[in-house]
């Protein structure tokens with residue numbers, strides 16, 4: 001089985017979010033970058049599927065050279081080879097076009113990615129790629145079993161879940177509990193250094209949007225503490241001050 | 246401006262978030278709403294209250310389940326029918342999966358998590374939430390057609406309209422779009438849906454075990470709230486996964502979020518930071534959640550919650 005796993009290179013979930021250059025750029029100063037947590041689930045499941053069925057895992061990132069350590073980590077976790085499309089991922093349309101162009105060449109049985117990135121939280125790329133390739137797309141996928149040319153999927157719906165049967169190939173946006181995150185072991189880290197990481201140029205440069213500026217939300221006011229023996233004060237505040245009940 | 250709003254229904258009723266999307270669309274121009282699958286026409290006419298002039302209804306039974314490819318095809322067809330410049334939907338797990346396809350079919354720019362009306366003084370610029378609610382970006386959409394997915398609870402519902410006219414709309418949907426077989430659907434019955442809820446009561450590891458969720462449920466019932474939880478709680482199967490709130494779970498934006506026995510890790514806060522008011526109940530006065538809260542009580546959940554529940558009931 002030939003699996004393509006698309007990963008984002010995003011700030012760690014504990015990062016302080018700040019902007020620079022007149023609020024037109026994300027401030028990378030002191031920020032640690034990771035594989036997007038949802039993409040990490042997709043990768044972990046791909047590794048399990050490979051263990052069960054054999055095959056090959058290719059990781060794909062659309063990003064600049066600073067993504068390389070994140071891509072190497074994906075190789076250490078168990079991907080066999082990597083492709084980086086050498087470009088700033090300027091919008092979801094641009095990224096989807098790059099992924100589709102690579103996917104058309106590769107003949108993949110499964111194209112997995114996270115349900116959304118944790119920087120832009122769009123959650124739209126899987127659908128865009130599916131449409132560009134004329135393949136079905138599913139998200140958020142919380143279980144994925146493959147049997148021959150068919151797959152059983154569990155998809156989260158609001159307030160519950162739905163089980164689906166589909167045939168390969170397709171695109172899936174993944175989330176937990178599809179698999180548990182995998183931590184690379186020493187052997188993985190060593191072998192990742194020599195696995196191929198092919199850098200290719202973008203297939204086209206079209207975008208659909210441009211960010212003019214970033215903003216931070218206004219600071220939160222101070223918390224009002226209420227004595228545990230006086231819960232009726234909280235009720236009063238919710239009713240008469242916040243007016244939410 | 247001509248606007249198409251895709252609306253979703255839940256138990257035969259138009260979802261609150263879809264009414265928000267219609268209200269948003271009505272502030273932009275003439276709204277045609279689109280409903281898919283079996284829905285009562287009288288219910289659809291109420292989209293007029295929120296500002297829709299017309300509702301296109303594709304009463305194709307195959308669309309009773311939320312299937313991604315046929316939904317995308319139907320929305321794109323309705324956008325052409327309505328001559329829509331802008332397609333609006335509420336953000337939801339179904340809409341997320343569908344609108345990427347719609348945008349590609351229409352060659353339209355797509356922006357998700359939109360929190361404000363566009364600024365059209367110089368092009369078409371919208372503000373969207375990014376970094377899981379920790380920041381915003383102002384985005385210029387540079388194509389003729391635009392698709393917007395609106396963040397929940399970001400728009401006030403307009404209710405001063407009349408009845409919308411409901412028209413049957415037929416789309417020919419090829420059988421090949423229905424290759425997905427749904428073998429089972431599990432859904433919590435009669436509960437308030439977490440992503441739609443005005444009030445959410447969430448429990449964390451501080452509740453010690455699933456057998457103690459009664460006090461969370463009682464409080465939620467009194468408040469008419471949905472129940473949520475932290476990630477370890479759903480990881481340990483104390484609660485179902487669709488209740489997991491945070492960075493890697495459901496992002497909520499209710500008017501009131503009540504967090505009980507949750508420490509307030511940054512990944513949990515990422516899912517609740519757009520709540521209007523936050524109440525934190527935790528026995529540890531050092532719990533980081535208090536810094537993100539509007540109101541806090543330091544105390545044992547097992548003592549505070551029943552008392553709070555009684556006080557709320559007495560005040561009703």
Ligand SMILES: Cc1cc2nc3c(=O)[nH]c(=O)nc-3n(C[C@H](O)[C@H](O)[C@H](O)COP(=O)(O)OP(=O)(O)OC[C@H]3O[C@@H](n4cnc5c(N)ncnc54)[C@H](O)[C@@H]3O)c2cc1C
Pocket residue numbers: 013037448449450451452474475476477478489490491492493494505506507508509510511512513516526527528529532544545546547
């Ligand atoms: C990449 C990544 C993504 C993550 N995504 C999420 C996410 O989406 N959502 C999420 O929630 N977490 C997420 N986490 C996990 C997160 O870091 C925390 O571990 C988690 O939120 C802690 O859950 P908790 O507050 O329930 O438990 P704990 O941190 O164990 O806190 C329990 C709290 O209960 C209090 N308590 C104990 N007993 C009582 C009592 N009797 N009465 C009142 N209070 C009591 C304690 O003082 C404590 O503050 C993520 C982590 C990572 C690394």
